[in-house]
Amino acid sequence: MRAIGKRVIAFGLVNVPVKIYSATEDHDVSLHQVHDKDGGRIRYQRRCEIDGEIVPYEHIVKAYDSGDQTVVLTDEDLSSLPEERSNEIEVVEFVPDDQVDPIMFERSYFLEPDSRSSKAYVLLRQTLEATNRTAIVKFALRQKTRLGALRVRDGILMLQGLLWADEVRQPEFSSLSETVQITDKELDMSSKLVASYESDFEPEKYDDDYQIQLQKLIDAKLEQGDTIDTEATFGQESEGEKGEVLDLMEALRRSVEKNRGEKGSAASAGKAGGSKVSGERATRGSRKKAG
Template structure:
């Protein structure tokens, strides 16, 4: 795996240098769009609506349109934002794990200790396990400020980005507002049905059947010779500061606890 971000995980005065890796990957069969008549590759191009020219990705900036005016934001503008320059994952608070709604979970990342001694990393991991708490953190990644949950998976710390509160839709279905009567017998039979399907979850027991069948179909077509020469049908391809460790960990922990207590008392 290749790290996609390097920085420091901070809580109180404790500084934990870490590397970040994507925790998931996509195994779907890649499919392209082609012309049904001759199998020619269909490509999308970035065309300027003013001059009709194809614009290289390097020459493309971002912009905001309020309906009447457009504000162009250059790469330099975005890189100058304070949040983008930050290389810290800041712990905001430690909350009971059951208070984090799984509906808000988004992208997951593994954190690896990036220092000679992983003691502070292991200490934080064991503390989260022992207290059954999840750390809520803030950090910046790819020009966005993120809120995330820091939790434990095996012996590794996992950072899982969270949707912001206003990104989760509130819902109220009229049919559920009506009074529904459920008899004891119905509950008993329903519970028996659940029990008949009871088991321990093992993700390895499940596979993406559609993708498996798609690969089988592709292999069958290749074996039959039902394929086109890629070079002939697709044409030319598009070109594609050192962090010091906390030397005295106990001192940093004591100072952090005292500062937190003082802040709460104030």
Template sequence: MRSIWKGAITFGLVNVPVKVYSATEDHDVALHQVHDHDGGRIRYQRRCETCGQVVDYEHIDKAWDDGEQRVILTEPELASLPAARAREIEVVEFVPSDQLDPIMYEHTYYLEPEGMSTKAYVLLRRTLHATSRTAIVRFALRQKTRLGALRVRGDVLVLQGLLWGDEVRSADFAVLATPVSVSDRELELSGVLVESFEKDFTPDEFSDDYQVQLRALIAGKLDRGEARTVHALDASADAPAGGDVLDLMEALRRSVDESRRRSSGAG
């Protein structure tokens, strides 16, 4: 695997440099659109609505508009925002793991300790496991500020992106507001049916039948010589974690003292 970026988990004065890797990958067969007459690849052009010219990526900026006014935002302007440059996975709070609703989960990343940070990494992992807690964190990736859950998976710390609260829609279905009567016998029979399907979940037992059949279809056409030759026209920073390195025990002591001072002040 190749790391996406390098950063550091920070909580209190503790700093844990890590490498971030995408934990999942898409197994779908990539398909292209082609002309049914001659098999030529169909490509989309980035054409400007104002001048009609095809525009190279180097001349494309982003913009916001409300239908009447348009504000153009250049890449240097977006890159200058503090959140876009952040290389910290900042721990905001530690919460009971069972409080997280799976509907909020997004993409998952593996975190690998970097350099001499293994002890602090293992300490954080063991602490999360022993306390049944998940760390709620803030981080930035691809010029977006994100909310995340830092949790344990086996021997690895996993960073899982979370949706922001206002990104989860309410399911206010009127039909569910009407009372429904369910008898004890119906509930009992439903329970029996569930028990008949009970089993421990083993992901490797399941396969994507459509993709398996699609690969077989492609292989069959190749074997029968039904492939066309692709013509030439069809072919197509690491940042330092930063900061002075403190002794791990000293960083923990200072962080606990600071947390207690804040708690006392709030009281």
């Protein structure tokens, strides 16, 4: 895993330097949008409404629309905020573990000690375990101030982002306002049904059936030849769409396959430089790999 940042857990006069790692990842099959008529890749362009030009990411900044006026906020403006500059994970209180409602949980991060001595890290971990407490913290990450819960999972300190209180909606269902009578026999039978399903939760027993079936469908179409040419599908990129080469192995693989195809075709044998992968094709190959 690659760390996404470094922070210092601060509670009292104790500082615990840590590295932050994303605790979860997405394994969904990557899909693109194409034109059903000819299979051409559908692309979304970042076009300026004033001059009509396509704008590359490095020239795009954020803005706030107040209705009558628009305030432009540059990266420098946002990074100048005191909370954004802070590298602390500030412990504000310790609460009983069962007082943190799971509905508030957002993203999860693993924390690794980032110092020669991990004693402060281990001390905090053992303290949380011994007291059955969760540390409520405030921290800044990716230009956003966050509330978090610091707890222990399998001997590792875990930081879980929390929603702010006003981000959790209050349910108002009129259908639950009416009185419903449940008999003892109904409740007893329902409890027996629950008992018949009782088990220990083992998340590894479950698979994402949709993604498995989707991959089987894709593999079947590849095997049956129900495909279209990838290069023709991706089309020609404009200057504003070129990106960084992300996957060298994918570029090399496509180079070898393209070179073999050209050697087997007399019509394309005279194309000079045809075996080389341009920066655009390497970019397209890497994007196809990365989804």
